[in-house]
Amino acid sequence: MDLKDKRVDYNKFELVEEHAGKDPYALFNLWFSEASETEPEPNIMIVSTSHNDQPQTRVVLLKEVKDGDFVFYTNYQSSKGKALEQNVKVSILFFWRDQQRQVRIEGIASKVAAKESDDYFYSRPKESQIGAIASSQSDELTSRHALEDKFKTLEAHYEGNAIERPAHWGGYAISPKSFEFWQGRASRLHDRLTYEKVDAAWTRKRLYP
């Protein structure tokens, strides 16, 4: 497969200091709301963990930005949960193709309070709750059929019965140490602004593309 002649020029927007401001959350909110106009799921959040020096990367869904933390939900026994047991340092990437933008975040993950996981779990549709119970996330599965059977059995079991949040299902909150906002530009002269937390304040810098 050879893609060396494939070229898309980036020329939709620019990112200048005057409009970027001093607060990375305000800029994140602005870009998020612009992405929401065209992206079916602007909250697609790519989270990377690393343990034993092996990075691992997957898509999760951002569910909330709360007290400055980026929150998503998962199975704590999944491979990402196991990686986070070993190493709480993570990176986040938002990539919004229609705006030719990336936001890169580095930070620290911690579990949210059980009450918060409860609140979100019980707000989900019943089939998603059952889906979470049916899945021993990241373990080997003999067949698609086995999963669907398990789902149907649980569906019958919980017909008319309340579902309890499994203890191994819940949220992580990622607290950012740094942000980078990347805006694609022509001739690969992209705009890159970083924000780093120094003491309690954010310091902004421009980087070479």
Added chain:
Amino acid sequence: MDLKDKRVDYNKFELVEEHAGKDPYALFNLWFSEASETEPEPNIMIVSTSHNDQPQTRVVLLKEVKDGDFVFYTNYQSSKGKALEQNVKVSILFFWRDQQRQVRIEGIASKVAAKESDDYFYSRPKESQIGAIASSQSDELTSRHALEDKFKTLEAHYEGNAIERPAHWGGYAISPKSFEFWQGRASRLHDRLTYEKVDAAWTRKRLYP
């Protein structure tokens, strides 16, 4: 920001063993060609590195799959280049939103031969070559204006003169140890098939979603 009520169901495709086959490259090629029908840049490749236990994630462009390796080009002195000096283990993510698919790869990065970097460098448009020379990638930059000035000075300098590939600009080839193909499905009962290299052969498994 609260996105807890936002829900998109995934129901476009399924991934079953009968169609997935035994060769992860064949499946990758199929998915890539299907993504190419709707994605402006299906070759957007998200690469994560890790050093000092800190994962870092960014978008690069896949330029080639050659002898089983996934090849991209960059500045070897960029932060990803510096991370790869410390730790060659990387992860790759392709996310194709229109098909509700991810491909996750873990592997080992190494520099491509200088000749290959030359060939690709000289195939690029002159302004991209100058852009690569103008940018001390990931270093601090005083202003957008300074970058544009540098670009214009170099453009004038190279008018009618050949441009040489800078030694610090070139390719990395990532050799996969594992692939995961993820197809979004309804009720979060997604399909996940992994391929792991055991001796010289690929072993396929289904994972719980």
